[in-house]
Amino acid sequence: MSVRLCQDCGQWIWSNTGCCTDCGNLADEAIDADLIARRFKTRIGSVDSPMGHVRVSRRKLPTDGILYSTEHGLFFLPHRTVTAQRLVEENQSSLLWHIAAILWAPLHLILPFVRSKKMSVKLVEEQEPIRLNDTNLHLLPDLLPRMPGAFFLAAKDVASVRGSRKSWLFERTNGSKVKIEPLSAQVFEQRMNELLATERWRSTTGQ
Numbered sequence: 001m002s003v004r005l006c007q008d009c010g011q012w013i014w015s016n017t018g019c020c021t022d023c024g025n026l027a028d029e030a031i032d033a034d035l036i037a038r039r040f041k042t043r044i045g046s047v048d049s050p051m052g053h054v055r056v057s058r059r060k061l062p063t064d065g066i067l068y069s070t071e072h073g074l075f076f077l078p079h080r081t082v083t084a085q086r087l088v089e090e091n092q093s094s095l096l097w098h099i100a101a102i103l104w105a106p107l108h109l110i111l112p113f114v115r116s117k118k119m120s121v122k123l124v125e126e127q128e129p130i131r132l133n134d135t136n137l138h139l140l141p142d143l144l145p146r147m148p149g150a151f152f153l154a155a156k157d158v159a160s161v162r163g164s165r166k167s168w169l170f171e172r173t174n175g176s177k178v179k180i181e182p183l184s185a186q187v188f189e190q191r192m193n194e195l196l197a198t199e200r201w202r203s204t205t206g207q
């Protein structure tokens with residue numbers, strides 16, 4: 001079982017056969033990221049703007065990220081996972097604290113303070129949004145082959161879109177449905193309705 005990018009579907013999938021679980025096409029494990037990014041730049045088109053923070057219903061791949069609208073569809077950029085040091089109050093110092101003090105020398109400077117407060121450092125994994133601005137927004141397609149969990153949903157591959165305040169369901173002409181839950185429902189709904197009213201989406205979804 002390994003995670004790989006299906007270049008036909010524009011999505012990362014887990015596969016134990018080497019083939020995409022949605023379209024059945026071969027998804028190579030070793031990829032040339034530059035080459036794939038160049039190919040997808042045409043398919044994705046110019047990047048418009050972020051639609052908002054969303055959560056994608058799926059297993060074993062990043063679920064939280066930012067959805068962008070592009071010239072030809074929607075691009076999901078997952079948050080990156082970072083390991084952060086967090087000070088937490090504790091009754092006694094733990095093994096983790098001693099390890100952390102060895103690994104990060106500056107911690108020695110706050111050691112007395114931390115000990116007197118019965119605090120310790122814990123290493124926690126956190127989700128951190130990748131923020132793109134006007135100057136690097138065009139690099140979004142380059143992140144598809146470099147960020148496992150990213151995906152591009154081409155408008156031409158969407159058969160129907162059903163939305164509610166809580167979630168939006170994209171039925172594809174080929175492959176499984178994509179369920180997207182916006183974190184800011186009202187703003188997302190407004191942006192989505194504006195997007196679906198554009199010629200690009202009207203012509204594909206017939207709505």
Ligand SMILES: [Zn+2]
Pocket residue numbers: 006007008009010020021022023024025
């Ligand atoms: Zn596929």
